[in-house]
Amino acid sequence: MEYFLQQLINGLTLGSIYGLIAIGYTMVYGIIGMINFAHGDIFMVGAFISLIVFLILMSIGVTFIPLALLIVLVVAMVVTSAYGWTVERLAYRPLRSSFRLAPLITAIGMSIFLENYVQIAQGARVKPLQPVITGGYTIMQGNGFTVQLSNIQIIIMVLTVALMAVFSWIIARTPLGRAQRACEQDRLMAGLLGVNVDRTISLTFVIGAALAAVAGLMFLLYYGVIDFYIGFVAGIKAFTAAVLGGIGSLPGAMLGGLIIGLIETFWSAYFTIEYKDVAAFSMLAIVLIFLPSGLLGKPEVEKV
Amino acid sequence: MTDAILKVEHMTMRFGGLVAIDDLSFDARRGEITALIGPNGAGKTTVFNCITGFYKPTAGMLTMTHEDGSTFLLERMDDFRITRHARVARTFQNIRLFGGMTVLENLLVAQHNKLMLASKFTIGAILGIGGYRGHEKEAVELARFWLDKAGLTARADDPAADLPYGDQRKLEIARAMCTGPKLLCLDEPAAGLNPKESDDLNKMLLGIRDEQGISILLIEHDMNVVMGISDHIVVIDYGKKISDGDPAFIRSDPKVIAAYLGVDESEAGELAS
Numbered sequence A: 001m002e003y004f005l006q007q008l009i010n011g012l013t014l015g016s017i018y019g020l021i022a023i024g025y026t027m028v029y030g031i032i033g034m035i036n037f038a039h040g041d042i043f044m045v046g047a048f049i050s051l052i053v054f055l056i057l058m059s060i061g062v063t064f065i066p067l068a069l070l071i072v073l074v075v076a077m078v079v080t081s082a083y084g085w086t087v088e089r090l091a092y093r094p095l096r097s098s099f100r101l102a103p104l105i106t107a108i109g110m111s112i113f114l115e116n117y118v119q120i121a122q123g124a125r126v127k128p129l130q131p132v133i134t135g136g137y138t139i140m141q142g143n144g145f146t147v148q149l150s151n152i153q154i155i156i157m158v159l160t161v162a163l164m165a166v167f168s169w170i171i172a173r174t175p176l177g178r179a180q181r182a183c184e185q186d187r188l189m190a191g192l193l194g195v196n197v198d199r200t201i202s203l204t205f206v207i208g209a210a211l212a213a214v215a216g217l218m219f220l221l222y223y224g225v226i227d228f229y230i231g232f233v234a235g236i237k238a239f240t241a242a243v244l245g246g247i248g249s250l251p252g253a254m255l256g257g258l259i260i261g262l263i264e265t266f267w268s269a270y271f272t273i274e275y276k277d278v279a280a281f282s283m284l285a286i287v288l289i290f291l292p293s294g295l296l297g298k299p300e301v302e303k304v
Numbered sequence B: 001m002t003d004a005i006l007k008v009e010h011m012t013m014r015f016g017g018l019v020a021i022d023d024l025s026f027d028a029r030r031g032e033i034t035a036l037i038g039p040n041g042a043g044k045t046t047v048f049n050c051i052t053g054f055y056k057p058t059a060g061m062l063t064m065t066h067e068d069g070s071t072f073l074l075e076r077m078d079d080f081r082i083t084r085h086a087r088v089a090r091t092f093q094n095i096r097l098f099g100g101m102t103v104l105e106n107l108l109v110a111q112h113n114k115l116m117l118a119s120k121f122t123i124g125a126i127l128g129i130g131g132y133r134g135h136e137k138e139a140v141e142l143a144r145f146w147l148d149k150a151g152l153t154a155r156a157d158d159p160a161a162d163l164p165y166g167d168q169r170k171l172e173i174a175r176a177m178c179t180g181p182k183l184l185c186l187d188e189p190a191a192g193l194n195p196k197e198s199d200d201l202n203k204m205l206l207g208i209r210d211e212q213g214i215s216i217l218l219i220e221h222d223m224n225v226v227m228g229i230s231d232h233i234v235v236i237d238y239g240k241k242i243s244d245g246d247p248a249f250i251r252s253d254p255k256v257i258a259a260y261l262g263v264d265e266s267e268a269g270e271l272a273s
Helices: A002-032 A039-059 A065-095 A101-122 A151-173 A175-185 A187-192 A197-223 A230-245 A250-270 A273-290 B044-051 B079-086 B103-109 B112-118 B123-127 B132-150 B165-178 B195-211 B223-229 B247-251 B254-261 B265-272
Strands: A136-142 A145-150 B004-015 B018-029 B033-037 B059-065 B071-073 B088-090 B183-187 B215-219 B232-237 B240-245
Touching: A002 A039, A002 A136, A002 A145, A002 A151, A002 A175, A002 A197, A002 A230, A002 A250, A039 A065, A039 A101, A039 A197, A039 A230, A065 A101, A065 A197, A101 A230, A136 A151, A145 A151, A151 A175, A151 A197, A151 A250, A175 A187, A175 A197, A175 B103, A175 B112, A187 A197, A187 B079, A197 A230, A230 A250, A230 A273, A250 A273, B004 B044, B004 B215, B018 B033, B018 B044, B018 B215, B018 B232, B018 B240, B033 B044, B033 B195, B033 B223, B044 B088, B044 B183, B044 B215, B071 B079, B079 B088, B088 B165, B103 B112, B103 B132, B103 B165, B112 B132, B132 B165, B132 B195, B165 B183, B165 B195, B195 B215, B195 B223, B223 B247, B232 B247, B232 B254, B240 B247, B240 B254
Parallel strands: B033 B215, B033 B232, B088 B183, B183 B215
Antiparallel strands: A136 A145, B004 B018, B004 B059, B059 B071, B232 B240
């Protein structure tokens, strides 16, 4: 029981990170029907920027942790957003009216480019960060096992829930969100109603990148080590999460992220850690057989 | 005689070897309903696509003139800029509502520019500053005004796709009006409507012309609508203008009858007399 509870906490933490990345996939897919395979690497860039800003802040003597965290969060979100915007502007927009596979290919190219760029700029070795947020609470003790809820886990979950709430509200209630939903359904008509479609798409990438930056920062704080390759695996997992939850659906992405995180953690805990990815991807295959549009996705119905 | 709100001069549109529009010139006059009619495939929708920036005409000039004298060359503008600055709105032959959004949201998307500026690009909306709430209230009021005109107030919060066909047509016009146009271009608004619905549509369009003072350019096959409400009719066939005048003149023009019935002009003259 204690062991289970601990794994649940760990799984939800990991799932939150996946969920935040998955939102970027699902929003971009929703609006332009394209899988942005470079999104995982945007997440990696976000983690590196967080690390760099952290190290700079420490070297100039900002040791008050909440302040440092806030600065890192804001800077990482802004700079990573700039990356997201640039990727869209350079690699996707010129191909918008091209055939469907073209942006997919540039997305893969962009992904490889970002990985190699960070590898060259930052080196191939793993980058450690000493634990910044320490401490936690002991929830339960028994059978020689202690259930811990660390502060960093609390921060990750709370921040994820808060960001989800804010971004769901933006999509549901603000003019930007309405424009995004309108572009999802009929880009041409949205343009004719005066919506600047290109800018709306750019902002979608910016929002996705900002959330990926938060996920990158959390990953850095939680695991303490990053390298140029973390974006690949995390990106594939988050993409799986987005598909599992129903691509195009925001709550679906979050739910998918949590499920993938939980499956991985429980599988590692009770079975073999080597096969955790197999478990996660099998789950995806099984769900898609029975629910082809994902858990919360809307099935495409064509009226005749 | 009023002045022209939209002047189409020597417009030509070629698709490869096909000449869809051939040296077409006509005026849509301010405060009037101008109908563009012609047999199927005459190029009516192509004219609309050029006016709203969906196509760039191969040659010719499209000038939009506002009451204050400012002019816009539509053939040089992007589609969203035509809506925003030249203030031309359009609907399509097929219904293109945002089906997954509510009726009210459809009307709010049409006021996107205003709200986006008011929300300081979303940041103001998040923080609730900069008078955003006031602007949103205004936008909702304008939307409600048009819902009322279209008789859809009771269904404001239903998904647009759930409305019956005739109401969807009316909602499209209401949505186009929410962009605050000076010229409203309607592509077959009466297609598929029953006689009662098409009468309602006539009333709505006359209301837009008389109460709002908006000029309308209309493509329509339903002669009940065309003859009933148009102030001025332009007839095109094979991309060329064949006639231009008031409904009574068009009704008796042998060239128009010939184009519609597919007979020679001389025979048509006999038919008309």
